[in-house]
Amino acid sequence: MALTASIIARPPRASPLAGLALLAGLVVALPLAGVVLAALGDASADIAQRDLLRYAATSGLVALLVGVLTALVGTAAAWLVVMHRFPGRDAFAWLLALPLAAPAFALAYAYADLLDVGGGLRTALRAATGHDLPFEMRSIGGAVFVLTAAFYPYVFLAMRAAFINQSVAALEAATMLGCPRRQLLWRVALPMARPALAAGVALAVMETLADYGAVHFLSVQTLTTGVVRAWSVFGSTASAARFALPLLAAAALLLWLERMSRRGRTHDNGKGRWRAIAPSELGPVRRWLAFAACAMLLVLALGLPLGWLAWQLPLAVPDWARLTLALRNSAGMGLAGAMVTVALAMMLALGTRQWPLAGRLASLGYATPGAVMAIGLLAPAGLIWSLVPGAGAGIALLLLVLAYAARLMAAALEPIDAGLARVTPSMRHAARTLGRGELGAAMAVDLPVARGAMLTATLILFVDILKELPATMILRPFNFDTLAVLASNYALDERLNQAGLPALLIVAMAMPAVIWLTRRIDGARPGALNAAA
Amino acid sequence: MRLFPLSVVALAALGLASCSGGEPAAGSGEVNLYTARHYDSDLPLYDRFTKETGIKINRIEGKADELIARMQSEGANSPADLFISADAGALWRAQQAGLFQPVTTATLTERVPANLREPDGHWYGTSRRARIVAYDAAKVKPEEVDDYAKLAGPRFKGKICVRSSDSVYNLSLVGAVIEQLGKPAAEQWVKAIVANMARPPEGGDRDQIRAVAAGVCEVAITNSYYYLRMASGDDAKDRDVTQRVKLAFPSLGGKGAHVNISGGGVAKNAPNRANAIKLLEFFASAETQQHIAKHNNEFPATPGVAAPPPVDAYADFTANPMPVAVFARRQGEAQALMSAAGWR
Numbered sequence: 118m119a120l121t122a123s124i125i126a127r128p129p130r131a132s133p134l135a136g137l138a139l140l141a142g143l144v145v146a147l148p149l150a151g152v153v154l155a156a157l158g159d160a161s162a163d164i165a166q167r168d169l170l171r172y173a174a175t176s177g178l179v180a181l182l183v184g185v186l187t188a189l190v191g192t193a194a195a196w197l198v199v200m201h202r203f204p205g206r207d208a209f210a211w212l213l214a215l216p217l218a219a220p221a222f223a224l225a226y227a228y229a230d231l232l233d234v235g236g237g238l239r240t241a242l243r244a245a246t247g248h249d250l251p252f253e254m255r256s257i258g259g260a261v262f263v264l265t266a267a268f269y270p271y272v273f274l275a276m277r278a279a280f281i282n283q284s285v286a287a288l289e290a291a292t293m294l295g296c297p298r299r300q301l302l303w304r305v306a307l308p309m310a311r312p313a314l315a316a317g318v319a320l321a322v323m324e325t326l327a328d329y330g331a332v333h334f335l336s337v338q339t340l341t342t343g344v345v346r347a348w349s350v351f352g353s354t355a356s357a358a359r360f361a362l363p364l365l366a367a368a369a370l371l372l373w374l375e376r377m378s379r380r381g382r383t384h385d386n387g388k389g390r391w392r393a394i395a396p397s398e399l400g401p402v403r404r405w406l407a408f409a410a411c412a413m414l415l416v417l418a419l420g421l422p423l424g425w426l427a428w429q430l431p432l433a434v435p436d437w438a439r440l441t442l443a444l445r446n447s448a449g450m451g452l453a454g455a456m457v458t459v460a461l462a463m464m465l466a467l468g469t470r471q472w473p474l475a476g477r478l479a480s481l482g483y484a485t486p487g488a489v490m491a492i493g494l495l496a497p498a499g500l501i502w503s504l505v506p507g508a509g510a511g512i513a514l515l516l517l518v519l520a521y522a523a524r525l526m527a528a529a530l531e532p533i534d535a536g537l538a539r540v541t542p543s544m545r546h547a548a549r550t551l552g553r554g555e556l557g558a559a560m561a562v563d564l565p566v567a568r569g570a571m572l573t574a575t576l577i578l579f580v581d582i583l584k585e586l587p588a589t590m591i592l593r594p595f596n597f598d599t600l601a602v603l604a605s606n607y608a609l610d611e612r613l614n615q616a617g618l619p620a621l622l623i624v625a626m627a628m629p630a631v632i633w634l635t636r637r638i639d640g641a642r643p644g645a646l647n648a649a650a
Numbered sequence: 651m652r653l654f655p656l657s658v659v660a661l662a663a664l665g666l667a668s669c670s671g672g673e674p675a676a677g678s679g680e681v682n683l684y685t686a687r688h689y690d691s692d693l694p695l696y697d698r699f700t701k702e703t704g705i706k707i708n709r710i711e712g713k714a715d716e717l718i719a720r721m722q723s724e725g726a727n728s729p730a731d732l733f734i735s736a737d738a739g740a741l742w743r744a745q746q747a748g749l750f751q752p753v754t755t756a757t758l759t760e761r762v763p764a765n766l767r768e769p770d771g772h773w774y775g776t777s778r779r780a781r782i783v784a785y786d787a788a789k790v791k792p793e794e795v796d797d798y799a800k801l802a803g804p805r806f807k808g809k810i811c812v813r814s815s816d817s818v819y820n821l822s823l824v825g826a827v828i829e830q831l832g833k834p835a836a837e838q839w840v841k842a843i844v845a846n847m848a849r850p851p852e853g854g855d856r857d858q859i860r861a862v863a864a865g866v867c868e869v870a871i872t873n874s875y876y877y878l879r880m881a882s883g884d885d886a887k888d889r890d891v892t893q894r895v896k897l898a899f900p901s902l903g904g905k906g907a908h909v910n911i912s913g914g915g916v917a918k919n920a921p922n923r924a925n926a927i928k929l930l931e932f933f934a935s936a937e938t939q940q941h942i943a944k945h946n947n948e949f950p951a952t953p954g955v956a957a958p959p960p961v962d963a964y965a966d967f968t969a970n971p972m973p974v975a976v977f978a979r980r981q982g983e984a985q986a987l988m989s990a991a992g993w994r
Contacts (some may be wrong), residue, residue, distance in 0.1 A: 161963060165989045233853060235860025235891070255852040336814060336852035338994060346816060349715040350985045352743040432884050436690055437791065440836065491716060499723030591716045595708035595729075608690040611854045611876060613691070614885070 133556045138468020141461040145479040148523045152495030155358035162347035162356030167246035167342040176339040186265040187321040191272025199280040202396045203404035209411040210633035216418040218627030220584040221267035222330030223620035227422030228279035260337040266418035268321035275317035278638045279310035315378040323484035368484030372477040426617035433614040443598040453522035457580035462529035480527030487587025529574040536570020537567040576634040580627040680706045680923035685734040686714035691945030714740035731926035734914035737818040741773040742978035750915040761934040765973040773912030776933040777948040780874040781823045784859045787896045795898040802842030811858040811867035814851040815988035825980030830903040840991045863891040878947035882960040899967040906968035
């Protein structure tokens, strides 16, 4: 007891874990500090108050709608796939996570091109039916639709993992106490899975707040529009950074709420007896309805837009040499960035266990608009450039990897936090009692337990980095393209036919990672092997 | 322990990526180009330059303002030699930020007309793009769109398609209108255009041209090369669009169509200054201008440089002789006018 007390009472300064966390925190904090520092500068952009309010209102509305819709769609899809048996269920389990691999901006290009007034599908429908479609793609509704399609997989993945890991005993107890099966979701499973829902929605909403590519393409003006306008019209990085502060505040609030939602909830259900969840058989009509719902989601989020991009491919002459190089760069940066970010996230998570909110703050980069993050990143980068004159490609790539870590830390911290939650204090104390130091205990206990979570985080990060744009754009070394950069440059130049191929290659490369990710979640349930046997 | 193999993989992955990233070196055989132009058709130009001069081009492509911010952060150590942008406004902002050095050579002075370059030689325009009108030939007579002022008249109530005020090309156009007609008249013009819009601004220039063909509006304000690219491209639907939609070159203040430039300037701390000047002169050469005209459908900057097809059919339009440097600096004013008028 005295030993435990002395461990807890040890000042954090002396702890090697806290030191590592500080190091990792520095990587994440420097660009954010750069943003705040830039915001303190002389803001000279003359943007009307009225416009600003409109941007803010639009940002808020889009984020709210995307949050609600991703929660609904992601949860419903996960519940359907985990708890029910219907045709194609096993394939949908991973197929429905696949839109994670499609960059939101690519979906926006494709849908705008399909459904714009002069767009292919719209023109064809108009010609066939004599009526115009009753909606505009380039509108708030269109943006919400595209962003929901792009980001619901965050909720789907989190909820599916939560449902797979839920306690069968709790569900059975509820059934025995008279809860109808159809109410199990609302009354038992959902309340138990609330932390997962909060985590998934938080990621989706933060991505939405930070998005520029998709909303800009769909002519929806959000706060990120104000950021870019301040920067590119008035040349004022200070004003641009200032517009990002409300976004950061919103994200911080979101993260705090997410933290609160976890408080006092150990969604740890009994230790010993795990049994496979018995999916319920659906009736003859319902099973096909379930199939149709999943198939429609997949077609809307992936099949239709990517199919359209693929259909347009023959219209462009691809520059294969350039594409191959970009592919290699994307793969290399994806791997390196994912591993470094996960290592840093692990250091942060272990070192800030006593101060969960500090770890949360490291997630803010995720909600920072790309353009502003670029401004923030340039401050520490400028320092390095002035320290190492003529810094070569090596330094530039290292800088870029750290920039990925700063931007995407949230996506790594979420799964790792969840993984580390399975380590109980008594496990750690046992290691300490057996003579390991703080670091040794972390290596012997936390790391092995969280290994699965680390792999999950690595896969998500890999996919996220493939899609990453602003940091790559502004920090890359000479003669260095990635697929995302090529896709975006072609689209900016209104050459959508050419933008299709790099966008499709991103999806192709991310696909194995997404499949692996889904399989991992299947295997994560303790006793999964017994159930299979 | 377990981290060891992971870190090896991470390093290897970084190595995989880095072997394609060229080292930017200060030396006789290289030039470091920061460019906001990212057209595939420019790539053969870079190859030709290297073949002719033996100078290797290292390239970073990005949005103009990102590149400007990066050069600012790099400060005196910036490896940038030459900064290229597809809009005069960005060149002016780079100049304001003190990122250029004045350069004057006989070749540049001879090839770039005085109104397409900065008076002190901070930057030079090497190709021209006109911001003009695409109209529905079935509904609009050419003489109804021969002046920007006519677009503001009641004839085009609810008939105009144009993209948002975020577009630098629109900002430069309104900047030129302010310069030509004065601020009060420009304010009236902007208000009238907003009142005449067929729909709130959305999409890019190509989308406006397509909207004309789809009957959403009768005229679209667009950059010349988007139309030419649609007319000569591989997409049969786009070619059909240009059968029905025609191009007109309206006049600003009776002096000719608004012209913007693509061009560049030598960086203040260019480590390879001589090579940067060579590359800038290469961009200003007749062959390069013709290549860009042919493949990206921009107009040559040098008078007397013959435009190849498909640009040649339009190349003899009357261009407003207004110096680009004077409207380039009015983008902020233009944005304020447009925002106030509700041009979103």
